[in-house]
Every structure is written in structure tokens, then in C-alpha cells.
Amino acid sequence: MATITEGVMQKASVKDKVTKLLGVNSLDARLSLVFIGIAFIAFLLGGILGLLQGLNRAGLLELPAWLNYYQVLTAHGVLLVLVFSTTFTIGYFYAALSHTLGGLLPKVRKMGWVALGLMVIGVVFVATTIIRGNASVMYTFYPPMQASPWFYVGLVFLVIGIWVTAFGAFINVAHWRKNHRGEHLPLLAYFATGVFVLLFFGSFGVTAEVLYILPWAFGWTDTINVILTRTLFWSFGHTLVNIWYLTAVSTWYIAIPKLIGGKLFSDSLARLVVILLVILNITGGFHHQIIDPGITPQIKFMHVFMSLAIGFPSMMTAFAMFAVFERAGRKKGAKGLLGWFKVLPWGDVRFLAPMIAMISFIPAGAGGIAQTNFQLNQVVHNTMYIVGHFHLTLGVSVVMSFCGAVYWLVPHLTKRVLTPAMNKIGVAQTIIWTLGMTLMSGAMHWVGLQGSPRRTSYTTYGDNATALGWDPYLFLLAIGGTLLIIGCILMFYIVFNLMFLAPKGETEFPIAEPEEDALPTPKWTERWTMIIVLMLAVVAMAYVIPLVDMIFNAPPGSPPFRTW
Amino acid sequence: MKQAKYGLVLYIFLMLPPVITFLESVMAIHMHMQMPLLLIVGMLLAPFFQKHFPQFFGTWNKNGVPGITLFMIIVIYWLMPRTMDEALTEPIVEVFKFISLPFLAGIPLRDSWSKLTGVSKNIIYVLLSMLFGLMAWLYIASPTQLCNNYLLIEQKALGWGFLLLAASIVIYFLSTIFIDESKYV
Numbered sequence: 001m002a003t004i005t006e007g008v009m010q011k012a013s014v015k016d017k018v019t020k021l022l023g024v025n026s027l028d029a030r031l032s033l034v035f036i037g038i039a040f041i042a043f044l045l046g047g048i049l050g051l052l053q054g055l056n057r058a059g060l061l062e063l064p065a066w067l068n069y070y071q072v073l074t075a076h077g078v079l080l081v082l083v084f085s086t087t088f089t090i091g092y093f094y095a096a097l098s099h100t101l102g103g104l105l106p107k108v109r110k111m112g113w114v115a116l117g118l119m120v121i122g123v124v125f126v127a128t129t130i131i132r133g134n135a136s137v138m139y140t141f142y143p144p145m146q147a148s149p150w151f152y153v154g155l156v157f158l159v160i161g162i163w164v165t166a167f168g169a170f171i172n173v174a175h176w177r178k179n180h181r182g183e184h185l186p187l188l189a190y191f192a193t194g195v196f197v198l199l200f201f202g203s204f205g206v207t208a209e210v211l212y213i214l215p216w217a218f219g220w221t222d223t224i225n226v227i228l229t230r231t232l233f234w235s236f237g238h239t240l241v242n243i244w245y246l247t248a249v250s251t252w253y254i255a256i257p258k259l260i261g262g263k264l265f266s267d268s269l270a271r272l273v274v275i276l277l278v279i280l281n282i283t284g285g286f287h288h289q290i291i292d293p294g295i296t297p298q299i300k301f302m303h304v305f306m307s308l309a310i311g312f313p314s315m316m317t318a319f320a321m322f323a324v325f326e327r328a329g330r331k332k333g334a335k336g337l338l339g340w341f342k343v344l345p346w347g348d349v350r351f352l353a354p355m356i357a358m359i360s361f362i363p364a365g366a367g368g369i370a371q372t373n374f375q376l377n378q379v380v381h382n383t384m385y386i387v388g389h390f391h392l393t394l395g396v397s398v399v400m401s402f403c404g405a406v407y408w409l410v411p412h413l414t415k416r417v418l419t420p421a422m423n424k425i426g427v428a429q430t431i432i433w434t435l436g437m438t439l440m441s442g443a444m445h446w447v448g449l450q451g452s453p454r455r456t457s458y459t460t461y462g463d464n465a466t467a468l469g470w471d472p473y474l475f476l477l478a479i480g481g482t483l484l485i486i487g488c489i490l491m492f493y494i495v496f497n498l499m500f501l502a503p504k505g506e507t508e509f510p511i512a513e514p515e516e517d518a519l520p521t522p523k524w525t526e527r528w529t530m531i532i533v534l535m536l537a538v539v540a541m542a543y544v545i546p547l548v549d550m551i552f553n554a555p556p557g558s559p560p561f562r563t564w
Numbered sequence: 565m566k567q568a569k570y571g572l573v574l575y576i577f578l579m580l581p582p583v584i585t586f587l588e589s590v591m592a593i594h595m596h597m598q599m600p601l602l603l604i605v606g607m608l609l610a611p612f613f614q615k616h617f618p619q620f621f622g623t624w625n626k627n628g629v630p631g632i633t634l635f636m637i638i639v640i641y642w643l644m645p646r647t648m649d650e651a652l653t654e655p656i657v658e659v660f661k662f663i664s665l666p667f668l669a670g671i672p673l674r675d676s677w678s679k680l681t682g683v684s685k686n687i688i689y690v691l692l693s694m695l696f697g698l699m700a701w702l703y704i705a706s707p708t709q710l711c712n713n714y715l716l717i718e719q720k721a722l723g724w725g726f727l728l729l730a731a732s733i734v735i736y737f738l739s740t741i742f743i744d745e746s747k748y749v
Contacts, residue, residue, distance in 0.1 A: 529739060533732065540728050545592055548721035 024509075028098035029413040031112045033499065035091025036410065038120075039084050039402075040495045046079035047488030054440065054481025058474040059458045069457035070136040070564050077139030078126060081394070082158065085240075087119070088402050089199075089247045090165050093192040095413060096250075097169060099509045100186035101176040104168075111168035118161035125154025136564040138455065140233060141213075143224045146560030149217035152210050159203050159210070166196040177526075184521055187270055188511060191250035194274040195243055197532060201539075202239030202282055205232040216560065223557025227294045228550045234285035235543065242281045242310065244394065248401030249273070249317055251354060255405065256321075257512035259350050262328030264512040265320040271525045276313040279535045283542035284310055290377040294555070299546045300374070306542060307372045314365055321358060349426030350418075353404035356434050360396035367445070368393065382455075385448025391441045400430065403491055408507055410498040417505035422497055425490060433487035440480025447473035565615075571608025575666065578602060588652060591711065591718035592725050599642055599665055606670015613671055621675050628679030631672035632688060638669040639692075643699055645710035652713050689737040693730045700726035 049072050055061035056069055063069055094112055098104045104112070128150070129135035135147035141155075173185065173193050185193065209232035216224045253270045257263055264270070286303030289295060329340020345351045367389045370376050380386060407418050407426055418426075448454070452470045461467040524530070577583060578601055587598040614621055625631040641647055642665065650657040677685070702710070703723030709716055 529736065533736065536728075536732055540725060541597070544725045544728065545590065545718075545721045548724050549717060552717055552720055 024095075024413055024415070025098055025103045027109060028094065028104045031104075031109055031116070032091040032095040032098070033410070033413050034116060035087045035094065036406070036413075036495070037499065038116075039088035039091060040406075040492055042079045042083040042087065044488055044492045046076050046084060047485055049076040049079070051481050051485040054478045057458050058478035059460075059471065060478055063457075066133075068133065068136055068564055070138070070455075071130060071133055073455070074136050074138050075127070075130050078130065081139050081240075083123060085244045085394075085398065085402075086158075086162065089195065089243060090115070090162075092247060092402075092405060092409060093169065093195060094165070095409060095509075096188045096192050097172050100189045100511070101172055105172055105175055108168040108172045111164050111171075115161040115164035115168070118157050118164065122154045122157030122159075122161060125150050125157065127154075129154070133564070140237070142233070143213060143216070143226050143229045144558035144561045145563055146217055149214060152214050152217055155206075155210050156214075159207055162199050162203060166200040169193065169196040184267075184526060186511075187264070187267055188250060188254050190271055190525075191246065191254070191274055193528065194278045195246050195250075197278055197528070197535075198239055198243050198246070198281055201532070201535065202236050202243070205235030205282075205285075206237075208232050209236075223559055225550065225554045226558050227292060228547070228554070230289060230292060231285065231295075231543075231547065231550060234288040235282055235539075236285075238285045238288060238307075239282050241390075241394070242277060244398045246274070246277050248354075248357060248398050251401050251405045252317065252321055252358060254512055255408065255510040256351065256354055257324045257328065258510035259348065259408075260325070260328045260345055261331065262324045262512070263515045264518070265324045265327075265515075267514050267518060268521045268525070269316060269320055271521060273313040273316055275525065275531055276316075277310065278531055279538055280306060280309045280313075282535070282539050283307075285542075286546075287372045287377075290372075290374055291381050294550065295546060296549075297374075303542060304372050304374070306538070308369065311365065311369055314361075318358075318362075347423075347427065349423050349430060350404060350407045352427060353400045353407070353430045356430060357397045357400035357404065360392055360400070360434075360437075364389065364392040364397055380448055382453055383448035384444045384452045384454050387454045388441045388444030388446075388448055391437060391444065395441065396434070396437050400433065403430070403433075406491075406495055406498065408510055410495060411502060411505075411507035412509050414499055414502070415504060415506065416498060416502035417507055418498065419502060422494060422502065426494055429487050429490040429494065432483055432490065436480045436483030436487055438480070440477050440484065443473040443476035443480060447477070565612060567608045568612035571605050571612075571666075574601065574608065575605045578605065579662065591648075591714040592722045594648060595642075595722060596725050596729070599661075602662065602665035603670045603673070606666030607674045608670075609666060610671045610674035614675060625672065625675055625679070628676035629684070631676030632680060632684070635669045635673045635676065636688075636691070638664050640695070643695070649711050649713055686737070686740075689733055689740075693733040693737065696726045696730035696733065700724070700730060 052061065052063065052067075052072050053069065053076060056063055056072075063072065090112075094104065126135070129148040130151070132148075135141075135151040137145045137147045137151070141147060141151070169192055173189060176189070177185065184190075209229050212232075213224065213229065215221045253264070253273075257265070284303060284307035286295060286300055287307040290300055290304075325344060326340045329343045332340075332343045334340040334343045344355070346355075371380060371386070371389065403426075407423075410416075411418050447470050450470060450473075451466065452474070458474075459467070578587070578598065584598075586593075588594045642661070647657070651661045652658070680688070700723045703719050703726060705723075706719065710719055
């Protein structure tokens with residue numbers, strides 16, 4: 001028995017050495033690069049549409065009659081929230097699985113391409129209906145607003161694509177575990193497993209929603225239960241938000257310590273963060289519906305509690321990250337209480353971008369916790385404040401982490417290197433982006449507190465004094481948006497450069513090592529069945545009672561509306 | 565012994581009057597949260613009793629079958645709508661609930677589970693999923709109120725909860741058949 005295990009381990013270590021010598025598997029790299037390439041094309045297009053909106057909201061740009069504000073808003077949301085984030089996450093984690101598990105299995109790679117095909121078909125359906133002006137329903141596609149049925153068909157393809165990638169990841173992880181008995185799954189692959197478990201189970205709600213909407217959209221049924229669709233949507237929507245967050249966090253835990261010359265803070269703590277996020281994630285949905293009627297305050301309160309529970313692993317992450325920074329700084333000879341802060345490699349964009357992401361998560365997370373409260377949410381719910389909030393969480397925390405990963409991930413995959421010149425452009429991009437987002441998101445927060453509504457094109461409400469008072473902030477918003485488009489174009493150029501133009505060379509996939517005196521990770525962290533069962537139990541606790549109430553005590557359904 | 569301490573704390577917490585009032589105010593929470601938590605209390609306390617009374621468990625629950633039978637009897641008893649009603653109206657039945665679920669179901673379950681053979685475990689999975697499926701059908705399909713204390717709509721919510729529970733057990737059961745855990749550890 002022991003010899004078999006040793007034999008397997010020896011074989012594995014030989015494989016690892018081969019991988020190390022030959023570098024990244026080019027077939028796996030191509031798949032990840034296509035996903036990441038698509039992500040950044042969506043990023044550029046979404047950014048341009050964002051600028052159009054910003055200028056319109058400031059009253060500086062009148063959109064032509066053939067290009068509706070809500071059409072632009074829908075495309076902006078779908079491209080950035082659904083396409084950019086999902087394709088980047090999949091590309092990144094497939095590269096991570098390939099690197100940490102000794103290459104993707106041929107069938108998993110094939111599944112990756114099939115998934116990509118399905119997602120492209122989905123995006124074509126969705127994009128066509130939006131461009132033709134038949135689906136200006138925003139990325140949340142709330143009924144009773146009704147898009148063309150083909151919009152929802154596209155969403156079905158997108159979700160199936162996501163499922164195929166999730167199963168591909170599961171197959172690869174199971175295969176590795178079979179050949180590495182008694183070992184812990186590498187931490188990055190552990191994060192990947194958590195993310196794909198969430199992607200799979202989290203999308204159940206939206207799948208049920210889309211299957212319920214389809215017959216209504218085709219006209220086979222007359223009415224729809226609005227509150228039910230919103231609830232199903234947010235059971236998925238909030239999970240998706242945390243999937244990006246978990247992806248960003250994985251780069252913080254694993255890549256950053258290595259880049260700044262530090263060590264992994266604690267393998268067990270990082271795994272516990274993944275476990276907690278997987279278990280607690282799907283059940284926070286109702287805090288997006290705090291002012292929705294038809295849900296009892298008790299149920300909303302339970303969801304508030306469950307949402308706040310997600311804050312706990314975030315605090316653990318914050319603690320771990322600052323501990324890593326301090327240790328790395330002190331190792332470099334930093335003195336005094338905060339001396340370590342100065343010796344961090346601020347000029348290295350691979351550190352600077354994710355560091356900005358982390359710093360921005362402090363106000364962003366605090367704002368989120370504030371919004372989860374009933375009374376505070378009622379003040380800001382339908383205002384620009386919310387838009388400001390998610391441009392800070394997603395637009396900075398997530399996007400900057402993803403961009404930070406690009407600087408080492410893309411050259412690693414293309415066997416190129418990040419040149420000092422490109423590093424400088426990256427630093428400039430990060431500064432411009434941060435400045436732009438601070439102006440834009442700050443203005444959105446403030447003008448939202450003054451009552452300016454979200455999801456609305458520019459209007460002065462008949463030159464109402466209050467509405468006119470918003471204008472200076474909306475100007476700031478437009479200035480921020482203009483800076484952001486510069487950042488967007490720069491980022492696109494950087495990705496293009498790292499993919500096709502940068503000089504050939506070897507770039508390491510940075511994986512932090514544990515401290516010498518690290519304690520062994522407990523075995524139970526590998527029991528995914530238990531984690532998933534706990535997750536399902538929490539989901540059942542959160543959703544069975546309200547969903548049954550919504551279905552059996554349903555109000556009369558709503559006919560479709562076309563508001564544009 | 566850490567587990568036993570946690571068990572005791574959880575047990576005392578569940579006995580607090582406001583906690584009892586809240587947990588029993590909704591049918592699904594009563595049956596699917598309070599009762600399983602009481603069962604978990606028993607499972608957490610089990611190592612303490614196993615350590616102090618090894619003779620007792622060795623004599624009376626040698627192969628795990630008596631223990632699991634007792635567990636099934638207690639679980640089936642508490643699945644009945646009538647017993648839930650009684651627990652709410654008769655204080656003595658409420659006390660019985662707080663004693664029977666931890667001590668006559670939770671402790672025997674933990675003591676028996678490791679002693680049971682694979683086939684017996686499979687029988688329990690199948691029995692429980694069938695039982696929960698049956699309860700789901702009863703609570704969802706019943707046109708009348710089964711409990712005097714709970715509304716029809718709460719009954720339906722409980723029924724759907726049972727269906728999910730049954731499905732979860734079936735999925736877990738199938739996973740134990742198709743996935744050989746020993747290949748991974």
C-alpha cells in the first residue's frame with residue numbers, strides 16, 4: 001500500500017518537474033488566453049458604452065434616436081457584469097488548474113472549448129436582441145419588463161456553458177485527488193473548486209427563473225409572478241458577485257505574498273474562508289430586495305443576518321493580508337509600527353493594482369454593510385448611491401485584482417515577460433483608473449444621498465431646483481468616466497501587448513509558499529460533500545419558506561410590459 | 565470532550581424561552597430546525613456517554629441495530645403532525661421532545677452509525693428518503709390542516725422542505741455508491 005502511494009507520488013513529482021521544465025502546457029494556455037481575450041474585448045466595449053452613459057447623465061451628450069439610453073445601459077451591464085467577469089474567472093481558474101494540477105485532462109480541455117462555444121452562442125443571441133432594441137431590460141432583466149424571447153434563450157446557453165466549465169473543473173480535481181491520495185488539494189485549485197461549486201449551485205435559481213420566463217416571453221402564458229422571478233434572480237445575482245470576489249481574493253492570498261517576497265499567511269485560514277464563502281453565499285439574496293413588497297420583515301431580517309455573515313470571512317481576509325504585508329515588510333528590515341508599509345513594492349504594478357483593490361474594499365465593504373440595513377437601504381435603494389457602491393466593489397476591487405493578475409498570468413501563458421516600460425504603463429493605468437473611479441463613484445455616492453435616481457437617463461424634471469442641484473456632481477461623474485475610458489483603453493493595450501508583442505521569456509505563475517513553522521491543514525477541509533450538504537441546508541433554510549409563500553399566496557400575475 | 569461542552573451549550577441555548585418561542589412559531593422551523601438541532605445536541609454529547617458508560621453501549625448496542633432502531637422509532641414518532649401539536653399544547657410532551665430527541669435519537673445514532681455495516685447504512689438511507697418523500701407528499705397534497713397550530717401554507721412549506729431533504733439524502737446515497745471515498749484519502 002505504502003509503496004503504491006509512494007510510486008504514485010514519485011510519478012507525480014516527475015510530472016511536476018516536466019511541467020516546470022517545459023513551462024505551461026500550450027494547449028491549456030490557448031484555452032485560457034481565448035477566455036481572457038474575450039473578457040477584455042467585452043471590457044473595452046462595455047467601457048465605451050459606460051462613457052456614453054456617463055456623458056448622457058451629465059447632460060453633455062444627447063444620444064441619437066436609434067441608440068436608446070436603456071439599450072446602452074443593458075449592454076454595458078451584460079458585457080461587464082456577465083461576460084467580462086465570467087469569462088475572466090473561467091480563463092483564470094482553468095489556467096490555475098492547469099498549473100497546480102499538472103495540466104488539464106484532454107477531455108476537460110475539450111469541455112472548455114465546448115463551453116466557450118456555448119457561451120459565444122449565448123452572447124450572440126443576447127447581443128443581437130439588445131442591438132436590435134428588443135431587450136432593453138438591463139442585465140437584471142426584471143419582469144414584468146419583457147425582452148425578446150431569444151434574449152432569454154441566449155441566457156440559457158450562457159448558463160449551460162458555465163455548467164460545462166464547472167463539470168470540467170470537477171472532473172480534473174477528482175482525477176488529481178485520485179492520483180494524489182492523502183494530499184491536500186493545492187490551495188489555488190481549492191479556490192477554483194469553491195468558485196465552480198458556487199457557479200454551479202448558484203445558477204440554479206436563475207435557471208429556474210429563465211425557464212419560467214421563457215413560455216411567458218414566447219406568449220404561451222399570459223402572466224408572470226414578478227416577486228418570484230426577482231427572488232430567483234437575486235439568489236443567483238448575489239452569488240455571482242461573491243464569485244468575482246472569491247476570484248479576486250484567491251489572487252490576494254496566493255499570488256501577492258509571493259510577489260512581495262512574503263509567505264502564505266495560513267493555508268488553513270484561506271481554506272476556511274473558501275468554505276465559509278461557499279456555505280454562506282447563496283443565502284444573502286434578499287438584501288437586494290429589502291424594499292420589495294410581499295416578503296415578511298422576519299424573512300428579510302434573516303437574510304440580512306445571513307448577508308452580514310459573509311462579512312466575517314472578509315474580515316479574516318483583511319487580517320491575513322495585513323499580517324502578510326507586515327511580515328514581508330519586517331523581513332526587509334522595516335522598523336517602527338508602520339515602517340513596513342513604506343517598503344512594500346509600490347512601483348510594481350503586479351502589487352500596486354491588487355493593493356488598490358484591497359484598500360478600496362474597505363469603504364466598499366463598509367458601504368455594503370450599511371446598505372444591508374433596512375432603514376439605510378430605504379434611504380439609498382433606488383438612487384445613484386447603489387451604482388456608486390458596485391462601481392467601487394466591482395469596478396475597483398474586482399477589476400483591479402483581475403488587472404493585477406493579468407500582468408503575470410498573460411505573460412506566463414504566452415511565454416513572454418512584462419517589460420519595465422509596460423510596468424510603467426500599468427502603474428499609470430492603475431493611477432488613472434483609481435482617480436477616475438474615485439471621482440465617478442464618489443460623485444455617485446454623494447448625488448445618490450441627495451436623491452438622484454438610478455436607472456434613469458438625464459432629466460432636470462422640468463428644471464426642478466433639487467434636480468438642478470445634482471448637476472455639479474453629475475459633471476464629476478462624467479469627468480471620472482472620461483478618465484476611466486483612458487484607463488480602459490490602456491488596459492486593453494497592455495493585454496494586447498502581453499499577448500502578442502512583449503519579448504519572449506519565462507514568467508512564473510506566482511504561488512506563495514507556507515511559512516516554515518506553518519501548522520498542518522486539517523483533513524476535514526477536503527470533505528467537499530459535507531461542505532456542499534451544509535451549503536444546501538443553509539439555502540433550504542433561507543429559501544423554502546418564502547418561496548412557498550410566494551408561489552401559493554401569489555398575487556395576480558403581471559402581463560408583459562415594454563417600457564422603451 | 566470539547567464536543568460534549570459544545571453540545572451542552574447548544575442544549576441550554578435551545579431551552580431558552582425566547583428561542584423556543586421563535587423556533588416553534590413556524591412549522592418548518594419547528595420540525596426542520598429545532599428538532600434536528602436537538603438531535604445534533606445528542607450527537608455532540610455522545611462521546612461523553614460512550615466514554616463513561618462503555619459497558620452499557622457494548623452490551624446493549626453491540627452491532628448498532630438496537631440503537632438505530634430506537635433512533636428510527638423516535639424520528640418517526642416526531643414526524644407525526646399530532647405529536648407536534650401535542651408538544652405545543654402539553655408541557656409534558658414538550659419535555660419529552662427535549663429528552664427523546666437528544667438522548668434516545670442523537671446518542672444512539674452516533675453510537676450505532678460506526679458499528680453498522682454498509683448494507684444497514686444503505687437500508688437507513690433508503691428508508692429515510694422514502695419516509696421523507698412520503699411526508700412531503702402528505703404535507704403538500706393534504707387539502708386540510710394537519711396541525712391545529714399551523715396554517716395550511718406553512719404545512720406546504722414544510723412539505724417542500726421534506727422533498728428537498730429526501731432528494732438530498734438520495735443524492736448523498738448515490739454519491740456513496742458511485743464514489744469510492746477510499747480512493748481519495
